[in-house]
Amino acid sequence: MATMNISLPDPMKAWVEEQAKSGRYANTSDVVRDLIRREQIKADKIANMQRLIDEGRASGISDRTPRQIFEDVKAEFERRKGAA
Template sequence: MATMTVSLPDPMKDWIEAQIKQGGYASASDYVRDLVRRDRARREQEFTLEELRQKLATSRESGVSDRTVDDIFAEAREIAKAHGLMHE
């Protein structure tokens, strides 16, 4: 595992130490790793929302579809599964 040195203002350092004392985290490193994981997950969801926006724009431009609602939902489920947002 790599080591990284980070400088923080005192209020942020105090906040992290308080989270550790409350028992939510074992160490400052544990807290930072959790922040990174959450940020990555949030950014992946944003990407998914952008994909949905693009599909919506494309659908509006294409007019009325001959696909059934069930077909459309099946495709949406496959996209969600591909992004780990839904389990089989």
């Protein structure tokens, strides 16, 4: 594992140390790793949502009514539920 030195303002340093002392983490490095891991997951989710939005926008405007779309989604849900 690589080592990295970071500088934090005193209030942030105190917060990280308190998190480590709480017993939830073994040490301050675990706190920082967890924060980074959570940010990576969040960034991946945002990127996936953006990809889905881009795909939706690129697909154009549907000529189906909202009711037809709802019925199609409902049928797909029921199909998947029955397959599980």
